[in-house]
Amino acid sequence: MMHDIDRNNGSILELKDVTKSFGGIHALQGININIQRGAIVGLIGPNGAGKTTLFNMISGFLGMDRGEIRFNQKEISRLYPYDRSKLGIGRTFQLPKIFNNMSVLDNVLIGALQKSGDIGESKQRAMEILKDINMESLADSFPGDLPIASRKKLEICRALASSPTLLLLDEAISGLTPKETLEMIDLIEKLSAKGITLLIIEHVMKFIMNISQWIVVLNHGQKIAEDTPEEVARNETVIDAYLGKRELSC
């Protein structure tokens, strides 16, 4: 299953037989995934495939019925979300969860405070991160009325400030204009260049196929394929899952 080239880097995240059901419905069934250190991995699948459920499990917001999650070889499936964050797992949410009661800078500060309790020092670090992403002009404004693209970027900045080694992005592109999409691709490549491993949920196929080195496909709570983007695009099961049963999108 694994590519030999990638094996040299070792895996940062391993899911083994991860299973979860909600009141009799299998949300996830025996999922096995290995994420290679430093890779950009796309997680795709039709609506209701269990992608966000999987994210919630990796980041600790949902418990699972069975299985194992290993992060840097350490079993983490019983840890609380905040402890997983401290180990280096960062995430964004499908609908950005921004602290609307704080300025943009303070939003990023919350992430930065994880590394140092000193407010002044952390503020500087937060400002640097904002500058890096060309958001410093917004530092003092309140995020309530920001457009969706800025909210998504802010959420990434905030996660970035907590120095993650694995970053889970839940729909980084959906809802963005073509220009904003290009900026986001830039940002993601920048993150990857810093050595951060990225796991991305995305519906915009063109984008995810271009940017990822590896694609995992979920359907009805099961992993139906896992391969390079080129192979996945040719995979019959995947094409069936997408074309055969078209579901309403939210």
Place this chain on the structure above:
Amino acid sequence: MEIFIQLIINGCLTGTTYALMALGLSIIFGTLGLINFAHGDFIMLAMYGGFLISLFSGMDPYLGLFIMLPISFVLGVGLYRVLFKRLIDAPEEAHIIATFGLSFVFQYGAMLLFSAEYKSVSTDYSADVFHIWNQYIDYPHIYGAMAAVILIALLISFLRYTNTGRAIRAVSEQRRGAMMIGINVHKIYAIAAGIGLCCIAVSGVSLITFESVHPTIGVHFNLLCWIIVVLGGIGSIPGTIVGAMIIAVLEMLVGYYFEPTLTTFAYFIMFLAILMIRPSGIFGIKERRA
């Protein structure tokens, strides 16, 4: 032993009335997602409603339901239009404060209108008891339980067999999904609020036949209903009914064997215990605590 059985029977009879009022809360909370801390005060108002009807017309409070049920339904729809509609998309804490404010308006409004005195209603059957196997059961409780059972049965069949009822269940399970298949959610919300208040109207009228009312009694009922709903498991009708029975029997036992004034204390201890041991309630789906 006989006393014990008597307490259990009385507890179960009161329990059906409690079940009905807790279902009123449950349907509003489940469907609208509204955290209503004025629920107990609605019950207080319904009790005053029954009191006024018997005071002015001399009718049995139950007959007054023919007037009160339509008024309650309209009131529920009106409250939804004016207040709840604005609240449901706001964060939870806004629900809590606004409905708590509403509760204050009702409490002190009632105090101005009716004074702080205890009011009660006496009916032809107030003092009658039903005698069976050495047990004495008073008629007001029996009628109360009958009214509650009828309404709960109606409610369950309404939710199960009518289109509107099914739509209510669909909305409470998944609001976005329901919108997608073309359900007019605002209409459903308004109807659910109306039905919730109808449950309250019937339970309030039952209560006034065996318990006296005063303006701050709502605080007690509010707590009672929430504890029942949490105990049974949020969103579960059988859970709510079982929860109501447990609470009512507990109330009887604590009241008899320990001290009637300490029942509230017993609820609180029980409530904290549920939250620590099984926060999803008896019939609830388990969620991860984090």
Place this chain on the structure above:
Amino acid sequence: MKITTGQRLQSYMKDPLVLFIAVLGILPLFSSHHFYLQMLTLVFLFAFFSEAWNIISGFGKQFSLGHVAFFGVGAYITGILYSDYGISPWIGLVLSGAFGVLLALLIGFATFRLRAFFFTLSTIACAEALRVLVTYWRLGSSGLGTTIPAVNGLENLTFSHEICYTYIAYILLLVVVFVTYRITKSRIGYYLLATGGDEEAAKSLGVNTYRIKLAVFAISGFFTAIGGGFYCMYMRYIEPSMVFAVDFSVQFAVFAIVGGLGTIAGPILGSVILIPLSTFFRSWIGGLFTPIGFLIYGIILVIIILFLPGGLMKGISIVKDKIVQKINNPQE
């Protein structure tokens, strides 16, 4: 870059809040009229309670509607220890604070991992449970109410002149304002805001929201219990239905909400406006006011939540922004 105490003092002096509080501090000197001083004592005391409530419920968005539980526990511990056992109220206040912390930890422990409204519900349940428990417990001894004997002296926290109470209330307010201020400037404060803003997001950034809420609720309970003890020594009479009344919980919340939730100035502003107003109405309309007053509080709560969720402080900042805008672009 270390900030010296002098620099810190200077930066405090520029804050309009400091000016506002300083002005409040001079007010008791203007008149020695008993009625006037009494009103000021209540203003300071309720600003204090509202401020303590605001730490957990305003900044942290964890709505307690049973804060009177702490208040009542404080009042009863201090009052009974002094009147029945002759123990100095100062020791009583310390014990009150300790029990406040314990009670907060008990409630927080059971509810802070669950949905937010479970917390609100258990605060109400706790206040009601304590009310009936204390009523039951006191029925046996000296009847329902307890009168606190008056022996003047600092050690008894009993004074012949009202102004002493006024300034003790003022000092209590200063302490809670200072503590709140230091919290908001610390890591805990930022984490608390984040928890109130979006708990899941806060967790995903490594914030142990459970611990933050517990710590802050304990601080809030501590102050409220101490205030309850002082209130008992000030009123010289306690009774379960009085010191465990839901009304108090509502007042703490109303003052903060009217003034501005999650701001330091908000609770003070709310109490400065509403206490004199209600005192005025009470002396004007008489006893009839009490129900109408609370009726009005209820309506205010609903209206503010629906139309001005930020309270008066938000209103002030909107007006300020408009004026600044006018000055910058006079032609518009």
